[in-house]
Amino acid sequence: MSEKKLIILGLIIFVVIVTFPLWYNRGKAAPAPERILTDKAKAAKVCVRSTDYMKAEHMQLLDLWRDSVVRQGTRIYVSPSGKEYNMSLSNRCLDCHSNKAEFCDRCHNYASVRPYCWDCHIDNPKETS
Amino acid sequence: MLELAIKGSKRYYGWMTFLLAVIGAGFLVYLWQLDFGLGITGLSRDASWGFYIANFTFLVGVAAGGVMVVLPYYLHDYKAFGKVTILGEFLAIASVIMCITFILVDLGQPMRVFNVFLYPTPNSVLFWDTIVLQGYLLLNIIIGWNVLEAERNNVHYQRWLKPLIYLSIPWAISIHTVTAYLYCGLPGRGFWMTAILAPRFLSSAFASGPALLVLLCLIIRRVSSFDPGREQIQSLAKIVAYAICVNVFFFLCEVFVVFYSQIPEHMDHFKYLFVGLYGKGAYVPWMWASLTLMVIGIILTVNPLTRKNEGVLAVACVLIFLGTWIDKGLGMIAGGFTPNPLHHVNEYIPTLPEIMIALGVWAMGFLVLSALFKIAVGVKEEVRA
């Protein structure tokens, strides 16, 4: 009998701990961080794709770019609007979005993802020229 | 049956705590390696594999050696081994777990290891090696566990296990063959480029694996009321004796080919290992020690008088285990990489952190082994009682 009680108590504690983050926040999601653009990015007005697409799919896009540049050697991306881009994280993406801490990190932190792109790709290529 | 692994004497707990401590120490050093990179090891541009891969290779042998108790029992109906097959299977499980861990700690980017399955590459031997190793692990877990459970319940094991048991026999050969193919198919590595590498690996495996089993049987007899049996131990010892003879014979074949043909690309590695090259020869004493150990091992195991004395046999098995470990675990990898492809001699010497991580992996293997053997022995004691 007392074993049964212990088990039930244990189960309750387990459930409480597991669901803690859910009820602790009680549905009030932390506000998504605001996008901060550099002047260069603002001036360009559009990214290689629509903002919505980029927000949701930039990792797939980068994956596609990476495979096609590294493995196929095809390096030009023609966007639906007909504009051509050199597919390069270092030299294209990070050229406009040279504010890694504000642009990339804030959202990645919010989503709690830790991509290690910058272990190799240097984050602010503008400084060179 | 798992409960058998946690109910034990003080001595058992002491031993397991000791192993856990070694694992813990190794793990801490591994965390350092993860943070810093493989630079904390003695590896270099020239010796790109070292202690980890060497131990991996040796342990694949020990895993394959387990088949030496399975094969006579199931294929030749050698009844006496019925008592100890489970020990062979459980030894294989622990060894393969160590092998896989050694591969993992050797990787520069271990988080990406699944790329091997995401981008399967059938032309890479390493791809096949991961497959056969995991297959062998699975086979032994399924077979060992079910056969033991059946024994505990006093019934015959399930019929569907039979084909798996038969499959596990050639599979054991395959794991070590594929491991040898990792090395012997590489152009420009004269030391490994010999068709006898796989047979040599197998012969040393069938010596070191059963030698370890003999030692484990003797220990089990001391610490439990289960006696693996004198006949069993003697039969294992004969297997060790033949295998170590064949191993030394294969080695001499290689020595003949290399030194009679005098082709420098093949000969220089042997020179480096046994007499030193361009004034460098860190492995010279080790290699001679290994040969001596193996030869003494042959004398002690082949001679019936010494073999039948279990005290002497235990010493012989230790010598053989050490001898084959030095031969395969130290010389085989370091020797293959020195001199390097541009004919420079840059020696590989393992570092302390590297050795500590390796010890941690060994301790982990022995932890698994102890728990599994504890279960097996527990069942045997129960059934007998």
Add this chain to the structure above:
Amino acid sequence: MDSSRRRVLQLLGLSALGLSVKPVLNAFAEEAEQQAQAQIKRGENALSAQQWAMVVDTRAFESEDDFAPLIEACHKIHNVPVLENKRHEIKWIWTDHFHNAFPGKAARFLSEEVEKRPFLVLCNHCENPPCVRACPTKATFKRESDGIVLMDFHRCIGCRFCMAACPFGARSFNFRDPRPFIKETNKQFPTRMKGVVEKCNFCAERLAVGQLPACVAASDGALTFGDLYDPASEVRELIRTNFTIRRKQTLGTEPSVYYIV
């Protein structure tokens, strides 16, 4: 009774499967649509070949100093770190003695000047590369379009099988984070991270924009670069008119770097 219940369960299971597959199919369709909108193509200036090859006129080099600018050009633009510890050394292109660069080819008595002269070595971009055969993830691969043996640093698991397989010692491993050891970073080219292998890439990034490899450009004509399978190419012309050798030809890896001695 029993069988009919099973039947119902089967049907339920099937439809559940169908339902779960549908969104996936939709996603596929969507993606296909978007891919149809965006396109990927080669750069207009990109140089192409069936198999890139290099001819090194070793007569043009006398001492280490003659090679220094080539090596520096390569290592600088590719962010190759300079590591003091010899074991951790990383190099894409370097020099060695004749009997080291061509072991087995050196006669007992060599012409004095060949014996003294350093020789340039780099990845051979073999036509039958053992490193590619060995790699378990296709992180090292031979590019179909132009025969360059390339590395996909994103995919490399750092098993170093390729290093054991390469008979030319062309590959280096990042035993530690290379960044602190790069004196001047070229921000146009990525660095590497610890735990991956690297080697000469025949300047694939330069070929893509119509430039010759950096070492060739810096060599003052002593290195020649071109298509091995174009009979009219400069490299073929040199091979036709000069006696050339390759490193460890007997191994059958078919190196694409030729040396005029």
